[in-house]
Amino acid sequence: MNEKIDADSGQHAPDRALAGRFRLRQAPTLQASVAPLAPPVTFSRLRNDRPQPGRSLPPPPEEAVIFQIPLVACPEPDICYSGIRIDDSAACRQGWSYLLDLRCEPTRRLDKPFDAVRLYLSRSTIDDFTWQKGRRRIGDLMQREFGVYDPVLFHLTQAVLPVLEQPALATSLFLDYVGLAFCEHVVTRYGQADAPSRQRRAMLAPWQMRRITEFVESHPGVNPSILDLAGQCDLSASYFAEAFKQTTGMSPHQWLLKRRIERAKSKLRDTDASLASIALDCGFFDQSHFSRVFTRYAGCGPKDWRAHNRSR
Numbered sequence: 001m002n003e004k005i006d007a008d009s010g011q012h013a014p015d016r017a018l019a020g021r022f023r024l025r026q027a028p029t030l031q032a033s034v035a036p037l038a039p040p041v042t043f044s045r046l047r048n049d050r051p052q053p054g055r056s057l058p059p060p061p062e063e064a065v066i067f068q069i070p071l072v073a074c075p076e077p078d079i080c081y082s083g084i085r086i087d088d089s090a091a092c093r094q095g096w097s098y099l100l101d102l103r104c105e106p107t108r109r110l111d112k113p114f115d116a117v118r119l120y121l122s123r124s125t126i127d128d129f130t131w132q133k134g135r136r137r138i139g140d141l142m143q144r145e146f147g148v149y150d151p152v153l154f155h156l157t158q159a160v161l162p163v164l165e166q167p168a169l170a171t172s173l174f175l176d177y178v179g180l181a182f183c184e185h186v187v188t189r190y191g192q193a194d195a196p197s198r199q200r201r202a203m204l205a206p207w208q209m210r211r212i213t214e215f216v217e218s219h220p221g222v223n224p225s226i227l228d229l230a231g232q233c234d235l236s237a238s239y240f241a242e243a244f245k246q247t248t249g250m251s252p253h254q255w256l257l258k259r260r261i262e263r264a265k266s267k268l269r270d271t272d273a274s275l276a277s278i279a280l281d282c283g284f285f286d287q288s289h290f291s292r293v294f295t296r297y298a299g300c301g302p303k304d305w306r307a308h309n310r311s312r
Contacts, residue, residue, distance in 0.1 A: 015027050015028060015029045015044075018044055018046070018118075020057070021056055021057045021059065022046055022048065022056045022057075022110065023048075023052060023054075023056070023110055024046065024047065024048060025050075027044050027045065027046055028044065028045050028164045028165070028167060029042060029043065029044040029164075030042070030043050030044075030160070030163060030164060030167055030170050030175055031043075031175070032172075032175040032176045032178060032179025032180075032182075033172075033176055033179070033225055033226070033227050033237070034125060034128075034129055034176065034179045034180050034183055034226075034237050034238065035125060035128035035129060035132065035236070035237060036227055036237075037128070038122060038124050038125040038127075038128040038129075039064075039122040039124065039125055040125075040179070041119070041120065041121055041125065041179035041182055041183065042118075042119070042120035043117065043118070043119060043120075043157075043160045043164060043175070043178075044117070044118040044120070044164075045115075045116075045117055045118070045161070045164045045165075046068075046114065046115070046116050046117075046118055047114070047115045047116075048110060048112075048113055048114045048115070049113055049115075051110060051111045051112055051113050052110055052111060053110070053111050054109075054110050054111070055078075055080070055107045055108065055109055055110060056107045056108050056110060057107070058082075058105035058106070058107050059102055059105060059106070060105075061102060061103050061104070061105055062102050062103065062122075063102075063103065063122065063123040063124065064102045064120060064121060064122040064123060065099060065100065065101055065102060065120075065121055065123070065141055066099075066100045066102060066106075066118055066119060066120050066121070067097050067098065067099055067100075067118075067119040067121070067153060067186065068092070068097070068098045068100065068116045068117070068118055068119075069096075069097055069098075069116055069117045069118075069119065069150075069153055069154055069157045070092040070093060070094050070095075070096065070098075070114070070115070070116045071094065071115045071116060071117065071157070071161075072094055072114075072115050073091065073092065073093055073094050074091065074092040074112060074113070074114040074115075074116070075091050075092075075112065076091065076109070076112060077091075077092050077108045077109060077112065077114065078108060078109040079098075079100070079106055079107070079108050079146070080106065080107050080108070081101070081104035081105070081106055082104050082105050083107075086146055092114070092116070092147065093147070093149075094154075095149060095150070095151060095154045096147045096148060096149050096150060096154075097143075097147070097148060097150040097153045097154075098143075098146065098147045099141060099142070099143045099190060101140075117157040117160070117161070117164070119153070119157070119182060121141075121182070121183070121186065125183070126138065126141070126183070126187060126191070129180075129183045129184075129187060129238060130187060130191075132236035132237070132238045132239060133238055133239075135187075138187060138191035139191070140191075141186060141187075141190040141191050142190060142191075143190060150189070152185050152189075153182070153185065153186075156178060156181060156182055156185070159178055160175070160178055163175070168285055169285060169289060171223055171253060171256075172223050172224060172225035172226070172228075173223075173224060173225065173226060173229075173251075173252045173253040173256055174253040176225050176226035176227070176237065176241075177226065177241060177251050177252060177253055180226070180237060180238055180241050183238075184238075202239055202242045202243035202246055203243055203246050203247050204233060204240075204243045204244060204247040208232070208233040208235075209247065209248075211232040211233060212229050212232050212233065213259075215228075215229070215232050216256065216259060220260075220263065220281060220282060220283055221280065221281065221282075221283050222283070223283065224256075226240065226241055226252060229244075229252055240252075256283075257293060257297070258297065260282045260283050260284065260293075261282075261293065261294060261297045261298065263282045264278055264279075264282045264284075264290065264294060264302065265298070265305070265309070267281065267282070268302055268305060268306040268309070268310075269306070269309050269310060275287050275290065275291070275302055275303065278290065278302070279291075290302065
């Protein structure tokens with residue numbers, strides 16, 4: 001998840017650094033962990049609704065790439081690598097992905113409005129991810145031209161947009177799962193990696209499911225990451241996420257929400273605890289968040305559900 005909030009600006013450190021580079025008021029940023037020792041995958045929203053003369057500041061060169069996914073069409077972004085203009089950067093189109101190499105210190109013009117999601121991926125994270133999946137190490141991620149139509153990445157950005165708008169509602173399990181999906185897609189499409197074998201169906205053993213269940217029940221208010229749950233099974237994050245889905249038919253995030261709703265129903269039915277206290281005890285951020293999720297799963301709000309299901 002994000003780092004500590006800066007006391008002066010109220011923003012997280014990654015948000016503040018990125019916003020400063022693009023002269024933005026804010027750049028909401030969230031992180032997903034896909035390997036224990038590798039840098040996290042980072043999701044950021046860059047929205048420039050106050051165009052001004054000049055260019056963005058070049059990022060420090062590093063062994064990493066970014067994918068920029070425009071949410072709206074942006075004419076003439078004028079992308080430069082180390083001060084040299086990329087010839088094919090006439091326009092950024094919605095639904096397309098644009099791969100940039102941070103070793104080349106990319107910059108863009110700031111006198112045109114733009115709105116995009118920025119996906120950051122370190123090369124060491126790519127190496128760890130491919131190793132976890134049992135694949136050969138790949139070289140650089142590549143696009144044959146600057147920008148390609150990529151509906152998969154576009155839909156992944158749509159999935160993270162709501163939590164970028166309300167970071168307090170972002171759970172580690174959800175972000176980690178999206179981060180793993182992002183890595184799987186870009187490694188296969190842009191790294192020419194072998195697609196995962198469909199003949200091998202990864203499954204969790206009963207003892208592993210018991211371990212996960214016991215861990216979650218003993219830490220009801222904790223927001224676990226996929227690495228936390230994978231560690232209970234002595235598995236890598238990528239293998240665990242695949243095996244968990246095959247075993248339960250749900251993502252870890254969906255499974256955890258379902259268990260929390262069931263726990264909340266027990267408290268609504270058998271206790272007089274307030275909705276606010278039930279929300280916190282069951283791992284929701286606040287009563288409002290609890291009510292929204294409960295309604296989505298149960299078909300009615302917790303107050304109405306309690307009125308119809310109280311133990312007599």
